Amino acid sequence: MPTTVREFRSGDAPLTMVTAYDAPTAAACETAGVDAVLVGDSMGNAALGYDSTIPVTVAEVASRTAAVARATDETLVIADMPFLSFGVSEAESIENAGRMMKEANAHAVKLESGPHTVELTERLAAVGIPVMAHLGLTPQKVNQLGYARQGTSEEAASEIADLATAHADAGAFALVLEHVPANLAAQVTEAIDIPTIGIGAGPDCDGQVLVVNDVLGLSDRLPPFAEAFGDVKSEMDSALSAYVEAVETGAFPAEKHSHVEADLDDLY
Numbered sequence: 001m002p003t004t005v006r007e008f009r010s011g012d013a014p015l016t017m018v019t020a021y022d023a024p025t026a027a028a029c030e031t032a033g034v035d036a037v038l039v040g041d042s043m044g045n046a047a048l049g050y051d052s053t054i055p056v057t058v059a060e061v062a063s064r065t066a067a068v069a070r071a072t073d074e075t076l077v078i079a080d081m082p083f084l085s086f087g088v089s090e091a092e093s094i095e096n097a098g099r100m101m102k103e104a105n106a107h108a109v110k111l112e113s114g115p116h117t118v119e120l121t122e123r124l125a126a127v128g129i130p131v132m133a134h135l136g137l138t139p140q141k142v143n144q145l146g147y148a149r150q151g152t153s154e155e156a157a158s159e160i161a162d163l164a165t166a167h168a169d170a171g172a173f174a175l176v177l178e179h180v181p182a183n184l185a186a187q188v189t190e191a192i193d194i195p196t197i198g199i200g201a202g203p204d205c206d207g208q209v210l211v212v213n214d215v216l217g218l219s220d221r222l223p224p225f226a227e228a229f230g231d232v233k234s235e236m237d238s239a240l241s242a243y244v245e246a247v248e249t250g251a252f253p254a255e256k257h258s259h260v261e262a263d264l265d266d267l268y
Contacts, residue, residue: 037078
């Protein structure tokens with residue numbers, strides 16, 4: 001598994017990345033051999049009970065990134081920069097991104113990218129903050145774009161392709177392509193010299209990323225480009241129901257779960 005962004009390159013097998021937001025899940029990702037954990041602002045929907053990623057704060061991302069970093073030794077840890085934590089002013093953007101590395105021990109940050117982040121990517125890379133760019137569907141723009149597939153017209157596809165090149169030239173070490181046509185993603189992957197990580201972008205990217213809730217089968221609804229590789233929700237429902245029944249019927253705690261101290265028999 002890559003321990004630096006320089007090692008985050010596609011080899012014989014495609015790269016794997018999973019979003020995760022806590023220590024136990026991150027540890028499981030590392031055990032499974034996942035190359036990178038993205039502490040995504042998707043935590044807003046997946047873990048924090050928000051309706052979108054918009055309310056997620058820098059403090060929330062930093063706290064959960066630190067938890068993921070504490071639970072992993074070899075996995076690359078990437079902190080997602082939440083809405084308005086970058087792009088307002090260069091100084092504030094650098095400070096917020098630097099916090100993810102200095103306080104939360106992230107190896108890199110991810111920016112939902114556009115024309116406004118090319119210079120910022122170059123500046124962050126120059127001061128030692130590795131940047132993963134993100135093009136296509138960018139959920140922080142949900143109020144403008146919704147969740148529709150991006151890059152479907154020639155003009156829109158050309159813009160994504162140009163921005164991909166611009167961010168690679170600016171020093172980004174990798175690029176997420178989300179919910180774009182597979183043939184567009186294939187052309188971008190061929191054109192730039194940094195790894196592309198697809199999510200709903202077809203099989204020709206250098207790697208793939210999914211939200212951990214989708215992978216585990218915890219989501220109520222899957223995006224059209226995701227797949228559940230387990231049914232953890234059913235297991236949770238079963239275990240919790242069994243616990244409630246055991247407590248209510250007196251089966252738990254049993255004798256083996258308790259300790260009796262003889263000298264305390266005559267306390268009252």
